[in-house]
Each structure stands twice: as C-alpha cells, then as structure tokens.
Amino acid sequence: MLTDQSSLPIHPCPTHMPGPSRPNDRNSGDRNSGDRNSGDEAGDVRSDLDNLAPWDGPADSDQPAPPLDFQSLGKADADDRSDSSDDVDPLAVPDPEKQKAVASGPSQGELFETAPPPWELAVQDDIATAKVVFSEAPHGPYDYRIPDDMRDVLEAGMRVRVPLGRRRQPTTGWCVETKMGSAASRTLKDIAELVDQDPLCDPPLVRLVLWMSHYYQAPAGQVFDALIPSSVRSGAGTRERTYFTPNTSLIDDAVIEGLPKKQQAVLRFLIAAARPMTSSQLMVEAACTSGPIKSLEKKNLVRLETRREMATAAPMRWNLGDGEVEKSHSLTDDQSNALQRIVAAVDSEKGKTLLLHGVTGSGKTEVYIRAIEHLVKFGRSAIVLVPEISLTPQTRGRFERRFNSVAVLHSQMTPAERHFQWQRIRTGDVQVVVGPRSAVFAPLPHLGMIILDEEHDGSFKQDTTPRYHARKVAHARAMSLGVPLVLGSATPSMESWHACTTGHAELVPMPSRVGNRPMPDVQLVDLRVRDDRTSGSISRPLHRAVEETLRDPGGQVILLLNRRGFATTIQCPSCGHVVACPDCDMPLTHHRDGGKAVCHYCDYTIATPPWCPACRFDGIRYGGLGTQRLEVEVKARFPDARIARMDSDTMKRPGSHQRVLSAFRSGEVDILLGTQMIAKGLDFPNVLLVGVINADGALHFPDFRASERTFQLVTQVAGRTGRGDRGGRVVVQTFTPEHPAIQAASRHDYEQFATEEMVNRRKFNYPPLGSVGRIIIRGAVEDVTEATAESLLGRLEAARNQLGHEVRILGPAPPPISKLRGKYRFHILLQSVEASHLGDTIRRAVETFTIPEKDDVQYVIDIDPMDML
DNA sequence: GGATTCATCATC
DNA sequence: ATGATGAATCCT
Numbered sequence: 001m002l003t004d005q006s007s008l009p010i011h012p013c014p015t016h017m018p019g020p021s022r023p024n025d026r027n028s029g030d031r032n033s034g035d036r037n038s039g040d041e042a043g044d045v046r047s048d049l050d051n052l053a054p055w056d057g058p059a060d061s062d063q064p065a066p067p068l069d070f071q072s073l074g075k076a077d078a079d080d081r082s083d084s085s086d087d088v089d090p091l092a093v094p095d096p097e098k099q100k101a102v103a104s105g106p107s108q109g110e111l112f113e114t115a116p117p118p119w120e121l122a123v124q125d126d127i128a129t130a131k132v133v134f135s136e137a138p139h140g141p142y143d144y145r146i147p148d149d150m151r152d153v154l155e156a157g158m159r160v161r162v163p164l165g166r167r168r169q170p171t172t173g174w175c176v177e178t179k180m181g182s183a184a185s186r187t188l189k190d191i192a193e194l195v196d197q198d199p200l201c202d203p204p205l206v207r208l209v210l211w212m213s214h215y216y217q218a219p220a221g222q223v224f225d226a227l228i229p230s231s232v233r234s235g236a237g238t239r240e241r242t243y244f245t246p247n248t249s250l251i252d253d254a255v256i257e258g259l260p261k262k263q264q265a266v267l268r269f270l271i272a273a274a275r276p277m278t279s280s281q282l283m284v285e286a287a288c289t290s291g292p293i294k295s296l297e298k299k300n301l302v303r304l305e306t307r308r309e310m311a312t313a314a315p316m317r318w319n320l321g322d323g324e325v326e327k328s329h330s331l332t333d334d335q336s337n338a339l340q341r342i343v344a345a346v347d348s349e350k351g352k353t354l355l356l357h358g359v360t361g362s363g364k365t366e367v368y369i370r371a372i373e374h375l376v377k378f379g380r381s382a383i384v385l386v387p388e389i390s391l392t393p394q395t396r397g398r399f400e401r402r403f404n405s406v407a408v409l410h411s412q413m414t415p416a417e418r419h420f421q422w423q424r425i426r427t428g429d430v431q432v433v434v435g436p437r438s439a440v441f442a443p444l445p446h447l448g449m450i451i452l453d454e455e456h457d458g459s460f461k462q463d464t465t466p467r468y469h470a471r472k473v474a475h476a477r478a479m480s481l482g483v484p485l486v487l488g489s490a491t492p493s494m495e496s497w498h499a500c501t502t503g504h505a506e507l508v509p510m511p512s513r514v515g516n517r518p519m520p521d522v523q524l525v526d527l528r529v530r531d532d533r534t535s536g537s538i539s540r541p542l543h544r545a546v547e548e549t550l551r552d553p554g555g556q557v558i559l560l561l562n563r564r565g566f567a568t569t570i571q572c573p574s575c576g577h578v579v580a581c582p583d584c585d586m587p588l589t590h591h592r593d594g595g596k597a598v599c600h601y602c603d604y605t606i607a608t609p610p611w612c613p614a615c616r617f618d619g620i621r622y623g624g625l626g627t628q629r630l631e632v633e634v635k636a637r638f639p640d641a642r643i644a645r646m647d648s649d650t651m652k653r654p655g656s657h658q659r660v661l662s663a664f665r666s667g668e669v670d671i672l673l674g675t676q677m678i679a680k681g682l683d684f685p686n687v688l689l690v691g692v693i694n695a696d697g698a699l700h701f702p703d704f705r706a707s708e709r710t711f712q713l714v715t716q717v718a719g720r721t722g723r724g725d726r727g728g729r730v731v732v733q734t735f736t737p738e739h740p741a742i743q744a745a746s747r748h749d750y751e752q753f754a755t756e757e758m759v760n761r762r763k764f765n766y767p768p769l770g771s772v773g774r775i776i777i778r779g780a781v782e783d784v785t786e787a788t789a790e791s792l793l794g795r796l797e798a799a800r801n802q803l804g805h806e807v808r809i810l811g812p813a814p815p816p817i818s819k820l821r822g823k824y825r826f827h828i829l830l831q832s833v834e835a836s837h838l839g840d841t842i843r844r845a846v847e848t849f850t851i852p853e854k855d856d857v858q859y860v861i862d863i864d865p866m867d868m869l
Numbered sequence: 870g871g872a873t874t875c876a877t878c879a880t881c
Numbered sequence: 882a883t884g885a886t887g888a889a890t891c892c893t
C-alpha cells in the first residue's frame with residue numbers, strides 16, 4: 001500500500017538530478033574485459049553523483065566539479081577496453097585462444113563455441129532486460145531477460161530470483177535497472193521470479209546505491225544490504241495469511257441452497273462481507289469451525305489468496321505519553337536567524353548545505369524542530385541523524401512531543417519493530433525519522449531535509465563494508481533531491497568547515513548560549529610540573545576544584561578519562577616483559593573486576609598472571625591509568641562522595657546507561673567518571689566542574705586527525721558544564737598545554753583551531769584539501785601478507801601511471817596495530833587532491849588483482865578513513 | 870598413459 | 882562463491 005506520490009498535495013517537488021540516458025556508455029564497474037555487450041547507464045548515474053559531492057572537487061576551487069567528469073570517465077573506460085584485451089600484463093600467461101590457434105589450428109566451430117566474435121552473436125531484438133547485482137560474489141551486474149508477464153511489474157529496486165552460473169543456481173539479486181524493448185547481443189537467461197511486489201528502494205535511492213558502490217568501491221549488492229534492513233528483507237514480524245473470497249463464477253442461489261447448513265451460512269456471510277477474510281475471521285464471525293470452510297475450499301466455491309502482512313497490527317507507541325505538548329519558548333536571535341536561513345534554503349528548493357556552528361547549549365535542537373515544523377506544513381518530512389550515544393530517551397522525547405508522527409530508529413529495536421517502522425516510513429506516515437548513521441537511508445517518500453546533528457562525530461562513519469560516511473551520503477542524497485542538508489556542531493569537522501570557506505556550504509554561526517550563559521572557564525594543568533602532581537592521577541588543582549564543587553550544595557562533577565579497565569599495561573619490573581595479546585601484539589589491559597587481562601582490540605581474555613610469565617618474578621606491576629583505577633583513586637580521595645563509573649564495561653547491560661544517567665540527574669551521584677560516552681550530549685545543570693584527566697590521550701596517534709579529535713573531545717566535554725545558572729569550570733590536565741588544539745579548546749576558540757589546523761592539512765594535502773584512501777592487507781603469514789601488499793602497491797603505481805593521475809602512494813607499512821585477531825596487517829595509503837583520481841586508481845589496480853586462495857590474504861579498501869589504526 | 874593438483878577463467 | 886578447463890606434476 002505504497003501511497004501514490006504524485007497524488008499527494010505536497011510542496012512542488014524539485015526534479016531529481018539530470019540524468020540523460022546514454023545507452024552505449026560503458027559500464028565502468030564491469031570487470032570482465034571480454035564482455036562487450038553491456039550497455040550501461042550506471043556510468044552516468046555515478047558521475048552525476050560525483051558532481052553532487054562538491055567536497056570532492058578540486059580543493060580550493062569555488063566551483064563544483066565541472067560535469068566533464070563522466071565524459072572523461074566514459075572515454076577512459078572505452079579506451080581502456082580497447083587496450084585491455086591486448087595490452088595485458090606482460091607477465092600474464094598468453095591468451096589461451098591465440099595459443100590454441102597457433103598450436104593446433106582449431107576449427108572455426110571450436111572458436112565460436114568458446115569466444116564468438118561480436119558480429120556472429122545471436123541478436124535478440126525487442127526484449128526487455130534487467131540489470132541485476134548480487135551481494136555475494138560474483139557481484140555482477142548481469143543482464144537478464146524479463147519474461148513477458150513481469151514486464152509491467154518489475155522495477156529497479158526490487159529483488160529477483162535468477163539462475164546463476166553453470167549450475168543455474170537460483171540466486172537472489174537486486175534489479176538496478178530495467179530496459180524495455182532493447183536488443184541484447186547475446187542470449188540471456190530469464191528472471192525466474194520476483195521476490196518483492198513493490199520495490200524496496202525508489203529510483204533516487206537506487207541511484208544513491210550506485211553512487212555509493214562507485215565511490216566506496218563496494219559491490220552494489222552489498223550496498224543494498226546496508227540500505228535495506230535485514231528485518232525488512234526477511235519480512236520480520238510478518239505472516240503469510242490466507243484470505244478467502246467467494247468464487248462467484250461457480251455460485252448461484254441454487255448452488256447455495258444445495259449446500260449443508262453450516263457451509264451455506266459461511267458462504268452467505270463471506271458474500272455479504274464483500275471483502276476477503278481469513279479463516280479465523282470467518283470462524284469467529286460465522287460461528288463455525290474450520291470444517292465447513294475446508295469443504296467450501298474443496299468444492300472450489302471459495303478462492304484463496306495468500307498475502308504477507310504484519311503480524312501485529314501496530315506495535316507499541318510509546319510516544320502517546322500524557323499528551324503533553326512541549327511549549328515552544330521564544331527563540332534567541334541566533335536561533336531565529338538560523339531558522340530563517342534554513343527556511344530560505346528549504347524554500348529555494350536548491351539543495352544547499354548549511355553548517356550550524358553553535359556552541360554547546362546554543363539550542364540547535366530547537367532550530368531543527370522549528371525547521372522541520374516548517375517542512376511538515378507542506379507535507380514533507382525530514383531525517384535527523386544523531387550519533388549513536390545521543391539517541392537517549394530525552395532526545396527521542398523531544399521530537400516525539402513536537403510531532404504527531406515520529407519514527408525513532410534505535411539499536412535495541414526488535415527486528416519486527418524495525419520492519420514495522422520501516423513500512424510506516426515508506427508509506428509516508430512519518431514526518432520525522434530520528435536515528436543513527438543508517439537512518440540516512442530511511443525511505444521517506446517526500447523527504448524535504450536531512451539534518452546531521454553533531455556532524456563531527458566519528459560514529460557517522462561505518463567501519464564495515466560499505467565503509468560509508470553518513471555525512472557524505474546525506475549530502476549526496478540531499479543534493480540529488482534538491483533539499484537542504486543541515487549540519488550542526490559546536491566543533492565542526494574540518495571537512496564541513498572547509499566546505500564553508502569554499503562556498504560549498506553556508507556557515508550559520510550561533511555564538512551565544514541560550515540565556516546568554518557564559519562559556520565555562522577552562523584551566524590547564526601542566527602535568528610536567530611535578531608540584532602539581534601529588535601521587536596518583538589527580539593534580540592538586542583538580543583535587544581542590546573537586547573539593548570545592550562537592551562543598552557546593554548539589555554540585556556535581558564529571559571526570560573524563562579515555563581509557564577503560566584498571567591498568568593499561570601489565571609489566572614485569574624485573575625483566576621488562578609486557579603481557580601482550582597473542583593475536584594482536586598489543587598490551588593487555590588489566591581489569592580489576594575478576595582479575596582479568598583483556599585485549600581491547602579483540603577481547604582476548606586471560607586471568608591476570610600473578611607473576612611474570614617470562615621470568616616468574618613475583619611482583620608484576622600495573623602501569624597506565626584506566627577508569628577502574630581512577631574510580632578507586634577518586635573513592636579514596638573523596639570518601640564521602642557518591643561515585644558512578646560509565647564505560648563500555650559498566651554499560652554492558654541494556655538500560656544501565658539510562659539508570660546511571662537518571663541517578664546522576666536526580667543528584668544521587670556526585671561524581672560521574674567515564675570514557676568518551678560522558679563527553680557528549682549530556683545536559684545536567686548541576687554539573688559545576690568537568691575534569692579531563694589526560695587530554696593528550698588522543699593526541700599521539702600517527703593520524704592527521706589527532707589534533708582535531710583532541711580539540712573536539714576537550715571542547716565537547718567542557719560543554720557539559722555551565723548549563724545551569726551557577727556557571728561552571730573545567731580543569732584540563734595535560735602534558736602539552738602549549739599544543740594548539742588544547743590551547744584553542746581552553747579558549748573555546750574554534751576558529752583559531754580551524755585556521756591553524758588547516759595550515760597543517762594544507763602542508764600535505766590531507767583532507768579536506770585532498771582525499772585519502774587506505775587499503776588494509778591482512779593475512780596469517782607475515783611474509784606472504786607483506787609480499788601481497790607489495791604486489792598490490794605495484795598494481796596501484798602502474799594504474800596511477802597509466803591513468804596519468806597525480807596520486808601519492810605510501811607504503812606498504814605496518815599500521816599502529818600491526819597484528820589483529822591473529823592476522824598480520826599492512827596498509828597502503830593513497831592521497832590525491834582529486835577524489836575521483838584516487839578512486840579511479842584503486843579501481844583500476846584492483847580490477848585484475850586476485851590473491852591465490854592459498855595465501856589466505858584479504859584486503860579492504862577504506863575511502864576517507866577516519867583513523868589509521 | 871592416466872590420475873591428481875593447481876591456477877585461471879567466467880558466471881548475464 | 883563455484884564449477885569448468887587446461888596445464889603441470891606425479892605415479893605405477
């Protein structure tokens with residue numbers, strides 16, 4: 001029951017991307033050089049979408065990338081094709097066909113059987129074809145013939161069952177394109193059946209899939225799997241139900257008269273009802289058992305049809321609440337300015353990106369809500385993307401109170417519930433979708449805006465294939481629909497900031513907090529100065545600040561330490577041996593609860609050895625500080641304070657997150673200490689002090705984003721205080737107080753940070769000035785893995801040189817985590833000012849690169865990686 | 870010579 | 882992935 005879009009009274013819908021069909025373009029995704037028949041418009045789609053992502057454009061150009069991209073792509077590809085059959089790797093074995101011809105002079109027949117030349121191929125005229133991709137290898141795309149009875153039904157975005165391979169193995173694939181009345185230059189297999197009655201993806205989403213597949217170099221089939229929740233694919237929470245309708249052609253009064261009494265009653269009832277009914281409905285309504293119904297069925301007097309339906313009518317609606325409507329308070333000047341700019345963008349129907357740079361507490365959420373209220377008036381809807389951890393009941397409640405129909409997608413949903421919400425969204429019942437990363441794919445029929453709150457947050461990047469960034473995908477989706485993308489953050493990513501300075505996004509500053517509350521004072525404590533460091537991890541100034549805060553009635557403290565566990569190293573003071581993970585080559589972290597030594601990368605766990613495993617020295621030492629040890633220390637220092645710890649160890653059970661936070665809110669806890677997760681989104685007016693135990697934690701990674709992350713972390717956690725009337729203060733302990741990121745954070749000076757950081761990025765053309773790609777090669781045998789990496793490097797260099805692209809290729813080198821889960825790791829980094837060059841290079845290199853199964857080596861391509869670990 | 874192993878190739 | 886094909890290797 002997908003609502004017909006065109007019949008709805010919506011705001012004039014901007015046309016989608018221009019996408020002229022170019023029937024004879026080459027399919028750049030096709031890896032099969034012998035294949036000459038696949039006319040394919042996917043190339044157009046992809047390059048159009050390339051142009052929609054101006055952050056990929058030439059670094060400092062104010063213009064979006066010119067639309068010549070697809071022409072060059074198409075041409076290069078066509079050239080490539082004419083070369084590639086002859087111009088093969090000189091090391092490769094000679095073409096078996098040619099060899100055969102020379103060696104044994106084969107008959108014409110033999111030749112045609114194995115490789116018919118194009119002019120001899122059977123041509124099928126005027127047939128309907130469909131392009132199908134698969135989520136498992138081989139990924140396609142392959143062409144299939146559409147049987148006549150499916151012609152009018154099959155659309156792109158549906159799943160189909162098709163025979164695949166020599167065994168004609170029935171396989172489920174995704175239809176990405178249909179072509180009516182075309183000619184195919186070879187005999188095609190038929191599609192066996194349709195899996196879906198309605199497409200799971202509308203055409204713009206199919207285009208998004210193809211763009212993602214191209215940009216992130218992931219098989220389109222796997223992108224579909226990321227787009228459509230598995231619960232939707234499997235039809236979770238649905239049942240096959242059989243419906244009965246009277247078979248009117250066989251029924252007349254005489255027939256009915258001749259039936260036994262009960263059957264008569266049932267049939268009369270069914271005719272009177274004038275709608276299909278299930279057996280259970282009939283049994284209740286006609287007061288009978290299944291016997292008479294079965295008989296009618298046998299006599300062919302009823303027809304039955306099966307339909308798949310949601311098992312439960314409407315799963316719980318928690319948002320009914322008490323009907324309380326949050327009163328909308330008047331907006332600050334900043335807020336109404338921001339709202340105006342967003343509304344203008346909505347009304348322009350141009351697909352603009354706006355960056356709300358609002359300090360913590362500037363009231364961005366209210367702006368989002370008002371902007372969505374504006375959209376909803378025109379029958380349009382919005383997606384609000386939030387980082388995983390900020391999807392708290394508070395956030396939910398806020399939206400649920402202000403809109404009639406909100407779908408909140410959270411991780412604890414059951415498959416059935418998820419499926420139900422997805423269907424609700426697709427039918428156009430939903431005004432607002434609030435959710436994490438994957439909510440960017442929500443199938444809203446009249447999407448009018450996408451909002452990314454806390455857009456800098458790392459959880460927007462997926463770390464499994466397809467390794468997409470929700471910000472980038474949201475951008476592509478919004479631009480393709482001509483709707484605004486609103487990014488919000490107190491500490492914008494360098495990518496978004498740079499987009500503003502180049503005119504690809506509009507900066508909307510929101511410099512003042514609601515109620516004009518001042519930003520908290522930040523005090524830096526230099527940990528190198530011995531005097532400040534009494535024993536332990538809490539400096540004298542921080543200790544004093546905690547004391548003072550606790551003396552204040554109701555005063556609460558947040559302490560941030562970005563390491564869980566008790567001690568980060570377990571080392572023998574006698575021989576120096578460090579207890580390490582056998583699979584990852586990383587030191588184990590000692591956890592005091594249960595005396596376990598845990599690898600934080602793979603969860604390998606052993607009992608912490610009581611003596612040195614190497615020299616049996618009895619007096620092993622715990623070094624490095626984790627949240628567990630901090631908790632012990634804080635308890636010892638402030639015995640009267642009530643303390644709660646929040647890290648992924650204490651938050652394992654569902655709801656524990658919630659429990660701790662509400663205890664903290666109600667004042668049952670004085671000191672809340674924990675990792676990252678306490679740095680974001682929390683809004684508690686009585687937090688008068690935030691202490692950062694070690695601000696350098698994130699700083700010393702070999703990663704160009706280290707500074708950015710440090711600045712963000714310190715700024716975000718500092719924003720947890722000063723939210724009430726009593727102001728707030730922040731104490732930051734660091735070994736490098738002079739570091740620009742820490743300095744800027746202490747002054748709440750984003751612009752200074754951004755300006756300085758941009759200088760660093762420019763030096764090496766790091767993002768956002770250029771693009772970075774990373775290929776991780778992992779394998780069980782170190783030498784083999786490295787050799788594979790080396791040979792891949794060779795392919796990459798050759799591809800770059802062939803294409804004549806300027807791409808820097810670094811490595812292979814062992815990454816900081818050189819061994820993970822028993823596999824040795826190497827990585828290759830690629831850098832280019834032009835994202836498409838980088839992508840082309842990798843695509844070209846990988847096209848023909850296969851690793852013998854024997855080697856047991858795999859590789860992963862990560863475009864725009866967020867870390868280098 | 871015939872079997873076996875391994876690599877390569879194609880799958881619409 | 883998975884099966885077919887062809888060459889290289891092995892074995893009585």
